Amino acid sequence: MAAAITAASSLTVSSSLSKTKTPLHASKPVNLPFPVSVSLPCKNRLNRTLRVVNSISVSDPGLRTGPDDLVSSILSKVRQTDGGLSLTKEQHKEVAEVARELQKYCVKEPVKCPLIFGGKLKVLDSEWIQVIFEPPVLKIGGMKFKYGFESEVKLQISYIDEKIRLGKGSKGSLFVFQRRQ
Incomplete structure (x- = not known):
């Protein structure tokens, strides 16, 4: 390589x-x-x-060679960011730039892709899905408590592969879902 x-x-x-x-x-x-x-x-x-x-950081998207490099790049940018909350404005822009590049490699009808994964999904059309999230569970010792209610978001799938799914929310938010290993 x-x-x-x-x-x-x-x-x-x-x-x-x-x-x-x-x-x-x-x-x-x-x-x-x-x-x-x-x-x-x-x-x-x-x-x-x-x-x-084997630690190389490529900040210029022109140097990335394909979807594997872009997926690695976006995962490294969002890893340990508390769901993106700790990203600066500049870092948000970098993540969005990589997501735009990845979108070029998306399959035609991502919602029909056998790689689609995660929670409760409802297909809305060829690109949009509705994701229903379970309420969070709080564990204290051997006891479990549901915290809140189900929530949902409508997402336009902009990229999907065996590692990640990218979605853009109806209000423009970017969601990066990583498949559990």
Whole structure:
């Protein structure tokens, strides 16, 4: 799998498949035909060198190569954001940009796709569904309490695959649903 990275000054990259080290002296993206492993001269408390393995961030959507890269990008942007609540305005824009790119790869009638998943779904037309969410359950010790009532949202499915489903709400909100593994 090829990778593209931008080097700020110079960086030595070594493949986990060989002992070869490739020095990079560039300020433009460099395509590498092997997995990337970067060793940084950073020491932790136990005086061991820390390694970053296969971690590449691509902020320019023009450098993404297809839906798999876009799905990984959107999931990394929304992960651990408390349902998107902790995203800044700029981060919301980045997520929306990736969602627009992913929409180009959506199947024709996403609601008929066998990959559709999640809660109670009611098909409204070829792109729109109504999702009914169960009320949240509060667990205290061995006791469970339902908290509130069912809620629902109408979503236009803009992308679906075996990992995620993207939906745009009737008021413009973006929903990113990830399939449980």
